[in-house]
Amino acid sequence: MPMNVVVPVKPVVDPKAVVRFKPDGTIDRSAVKLVANPYDKHAVEAAVQLKERFGGRVVSISMAPPHAADAIREVLAMGVDEAVLLSDPRLAGSDTLATSYALSAAVRKLEQKLGRVDLVLCGIESSDSNTGHIGPEIGEWLGTPSVSYVDRILEVGDGYVMVKRLIEGGYVVMRVRLPAVLSIAGTSYQPRIPSLRDVLAARRKQIVVWSVDDVGIDPSLVGLAGSPTRVVKMWKVEIKRRGKIISDADVDRAIDRLLEELRRDGVPLGV
Amino acid sequence: MPVDFELTREQEDVRSTVREFAEKYVAPRVVEFEERQQVAPEIIREMARLGLFGVVFPEEYGGLGLDPVTAGVVLEELVRADLTFSLAVAYLVHTSWGYVAYKYGSEEFRENLIKRAAAGDLWIGIATTEPGAGSDLVGITTTARRDGDGYVISGEKAYISGVKEARERGVWFPDGGGHVTLAYTDKTKLHRGMSLFFVPLTDPNVSVRLEKEFGRKGWSFGSFVLNDVRIPESYRIGEEGRGFYIAMEGFDHARAYIALACAVGGKRAIELAAEYAKQRRAFGEPVASFQGVQFQLADNWARLEAAHALAYKALWALKMEQEGRIGRFEVTKIAAAAKLFAVQAAKAAIDDALRWFGAYGYTEENPVALALKAVKSYDWAEGSLDIMRLIVAREVLGREYIARRRQ
Numbered sequence: 018m019p020m021n022v023v024v025p026v027k028p029v030v031d032p033k034a035v036v037r038f039k040p041d042g043t044i045d046r047s048a049v050k051l052v053a054n055p056y057d058k059h060a061v062e063a064a065v066q067l068k069e070r071f072g073g074r075v076v077s078i079s080m081a082p083p084h085a086a087d088a089i090r091e092v093l094a095m096g097v098d099e100a101v102l103l104s105d106p107r108l109a110g111s112d113t114l115a116t117s118y119a120l121s122a123a124v125r126k127l128e129q130k131l132g133r134v135d136l137v138l139c140g141i142e143s144s145d146s147n148t149g150h151i152g153p154e155i156g157e158w159l160g161t162p163s164v165s166y167v168d169r170i171l172e173v174g175d176g177y178v179m180v181k182r183l184i185e186g187g188y189v190v191m192r193v194r195l196p197a198v199l200s201i202a203g204t205s206y207q208p209r210i211p212s213l214r215d216v217l218a219a220r221r222k223q224i225v226v227w228s229v230d231d232v233g234i235d236p237s238l239v240g241l242a243g244s245p246t247r248v249v250k251m252w253k254v255e256i257k258r259r260g261k262i263i264s265d266a267d268v269d270r271a272i273d274r275l276l277e278e279l280r281r282d283g284v285p286l287g288v
Numbered sequence: 289m290p291v292d293f294e295l296t297r298e299q300e301d302v303r304s305t306v307r308e309f310a311e312k313y314v315a316p317r318v319v320e321f322e323e324r325q326q327v328a329p330e331i332i333r334e335m336a337r338l339g340l341f342g343v344v345f346p347e348e349y350g351g352l353g354l355d356p357v358t359a360g361v362v363l364e365e366l367v368r369a370d371l372t373f374s375l376a377v378a379y380l381v382h383t384s385w386g387y388v389a390y391k392y393g394s395e396e397f398r399e400n401l402i403k404r405a406a407a408g409d410l411w412i413g414i415a416t417t418e419p420g421a422g423s424d425l426v427g428i429t430t431t432a433r434r435d436g437d438g439y440v441i442s443g444e445k446a447y448i449s450g451v452k453e454a455r456e457r458g459v460w461f462p463d464g465g466g467h468v469t470l471a472y473t474d475k476t477k478l479h480r481g482m483s484l485f486f487v488p489l490t491d492p493n494v495s496v497r498l499e500k501e502f503g504r505k506g507w508s509f510g511s512f513v514l515n516d517v518r519i520p521e522s523y524r525i526g527e528e529g530r531g532f533y534i535a536m537e538g539f540d541h542a543r544a545y546i547a548l549a550c551a552v553g554g555k556r557a558i559e560l561a562a563e564y565a566k567q568r569r570a571f572g573e574p575v576a577s578f579q580g581v582q583f584q585l586a587d588n589w590a591r592l593e594a595a596h597a598l599a600y601k602a603l604w605a606l607k608m609e610q611e612g613r614i615g616r617f618e619v620t621k622i623a624a625a626a627k628l629f630a631v632q633a634a635k636a637a638i639d640d641a642l643r644w645f646g647a648y649g650y651t652e653e654n655p656v657a658l659a660l661k662a663v664k665s666y667d668w669a670e671g672s673l674d675i676m677r678l679i680v681a682r683e684v685l686g687r688e689y690i691a692r693r694r695q
Contacts, residue, residue: 094301210312211305213302213339216301216302217352220301
C-alpha cells in the first residue's frame with residue numbers, strides 16, 4: 018500500500034558553525050549558513066525508506082524565510098519528492114503553538130492535493146530550540162494519534178502502523194491508527210549521505226512557496242500576536258564545571274582514588 | 289572580474305557531501321589503511337555509491353559531467369580525511385586516466401567500459417613505467433602486435449599503482465580493473481611507434497607481483513607481467529602511434545590533481561600540527577607561542593597557499609583546454625610547474641609540521657608521519673620532479689633547447 022508522508026523540516030543555524038550573538042542574547046542569523054535540522058533528517062530517512070518499500074510520495078514542509086531554500090535542498094537530495102516552503106512575513110515570531118498550527122494547516126492542504134496523507138513524521142526536536150513540541154502539537158491540531166520517541170516503524174498494515182517507542186529504561190510497542198503523527202528519535206534511521214547525482218539534481222528541483230493565504234491560515238493565530246510564549250531574556254550559559262582526569266596504570270587504584278574524591282566532595286555513593 | 293576564487297553553489301554542495309562522507313567514514317579508519325595495507329573495500333563501495341568514480345565522465349556514459357576544478361574539490365576532501373593519500377591515489381588516477389580513456393576510446397569501449405568505470409564498477413589505472421624505462425619511455429620493451437581482430441600484448445610494467453585492486457574482482461570493484469598501458473606497435477618509430485591499450489588485470493595471462501611500499505600503503509603498488517594477453521581492438525585508446533602523446537595528456541591531468549593533493553595535504557598537516565602545538569606546553573608556554581615554530585608555519589603556509597592556487601590554475605587550464613580556449617602545451621607547462629612546486633612545498637611543510645609534535649611525530653599512529661612517507665611518492669609518480677623541470681624549461685625557452693638523445 019503506497020503511503021504519502023509529510024515531513025516537517027526546520028532550517029536551523031548550522032550546529033557546526035561558529036555563531037555570534039547579538040547584544041540581546043539572540044543568535045546573529047545574518048551571516049550563518051542554514052542547514053536542515055539534523056534531527057529532522059532521521060524523520061526524512063524514515064519517510065524515504067517507507068517510500069522505497071511501499072511507494073507513495075514524501076513531501077517536506079518548512080516554515081522559514083525564503084533564503085532557507087538551501088537547507089531544504091539537503092532533504093530533496095535524500096529522496097524527498099517535493100518541498101514546500103511556507104514563507105510569509107506574518108509568520109515571523111511564531112512560537113511552537115503557532116508554528117504547529119501553521120504546519121498542520123499546510124498538512125491539510127497537502128491532504129487535498131495528494132488525496133491522502135498517511136503519516137506526518139517529525140524529528141524529535143530541533144537543534145536550536147530543542148522543545149520537542151512540534152510533533153505532538155501537530156497531532157493535536159489535526160486530531161490524529163501522535164507518538165513521540167519512535168525508534169522504528171516495525172510494521173505497516175492496513176490503516177495502522179506498529180511502532181517501537183522508547184521509554185526510560187526500555188521500550189513499548191504500539192499499534193497506531195492512521196493517519197498519525199510520529200516523532201522519530203535519533204536512535205535509528207541514520208540519515209543517508211546522498212549521492213552527488215542526487216545532490217546536483219536537488220539543486221535543479223523547484224521549491225514550492227506558500228503564503229499564509231495560500232494555505233488558509235488564520236493570521237491572528239500565527240506570528241508574535243498568535244504566540245502565547247514570551248521570551249523574557251536570553252543569555253549565554255557559562256560552564257563553570259571543570260573535568261578532572263584521574264590516570265593510573267592500575268585501574269583498581271584509579272577507582273579507589275575516584276571514590277575517595279567523591280566521598281570528600283560529599284557525593285552519596287551508597288557503598 | 290575574470291579572476292575568481294569563489295566556488296559555485298554546485299561545487300559547495302559537492303564539497304559538503306564529500307566532506308560529510310570523509311569525516312564520518314574515512315578519517316576514523318586511516319591508520320587502519322596503513323596497518324592492514326589496504327583500504328577497507330566498503331569505503332570504496334561507498335565512494336562508488338556516492339558517484340565519486342564518475343565525476344568527470346559525461347552524463348550519457350553514466351558520469352556526472354563535472355569539470356576538473358569540481359573534481360579537484362572532491363579530491364581535497366578525500367585528502368583532508370586521509371593523509372596516507374591512499375584514497376587520493378585511488379581517486380585521482382582513475383579520474384585522470386579514465387577521462388583520457390573516455391576521450392580517446394572507441395564508442396564500443398565507452399559503452400562497455402567507461403560506463404562501468406563511471407559507475408564505480410571498474411577501476412582504471414596507468415602503466416607506462418617498466419623495470420628498464422621510466423622517465424625515458426623510449427626504452428620500454430612492452431609490445432602489442434596485431435592478431436586478427438585484436439592485439440596480443442607482452443612485456444612487463446613496474447611500480448604501478450592499484451595492481452591488487454584491479455586484479456581482484458569483486459573486492460574493491462565488482463569487475464576489478466585494468467590499466468591504460470603503453471606499448472610499442474612499431475618499435476622502429478620510437479615514441480611515434482607507441483600506442484595505448486586498456487589491459488584488464490583480471491586477465492589470466494597477467495601475473496601481478498606486489499612491492500613493499502614505503503608509504504601510502506592503502507593502495508597497492510607493484511608490477512605485472514603480460515604474457516601474450518589478448519585484447520580486442522576496441523581496447524586500443526586512440527590511434528596507433530599516438531600512445532606517447534595521449535599518455536602525455538593524461539599526465540597533465542594527473543599532475544594537476546597531484547599538485548592539489550599535495551597542497552591540501554600539506555595544509556592539513558600544518559593544521560593538525562598547529563592544533564597539537566597549541567595544546568602542548570614546553571618551558572611554561574604552548575609550543576605554538578615559540579617563534580621558531582611560528583616562522584616555519586608562516587613560510588610553509590605561504591608556499592602551500594601558492595601551491596594551492598597554482599594547482600587550481602592547472603585544473604582550470606584543463607577545463608579551458610576542454611573548451612578549446614587554451615593550447616595543449618600551455619596546459620602541460622602549468623601542470624608540470626604545479627606538480628614541481630606543490631610536491632616540494634608539501635614535503636617541506638609536512639616535515640616541519642611533524643617536528644612540532646616532538647617524539648610523537650615519530651610514530652605510525654600520527655597521520656602527519658604517514659603523510660610524510662606518502663608525499664615522497666610524488667617525487668616520481670606521474671613524472672619525476674626533474675622531468676617537470678625539463679618540461680617547464682622547454683616550454684619557457686622553446687623546443688630547440690630540448691636536450692638531444694644520445695644515440
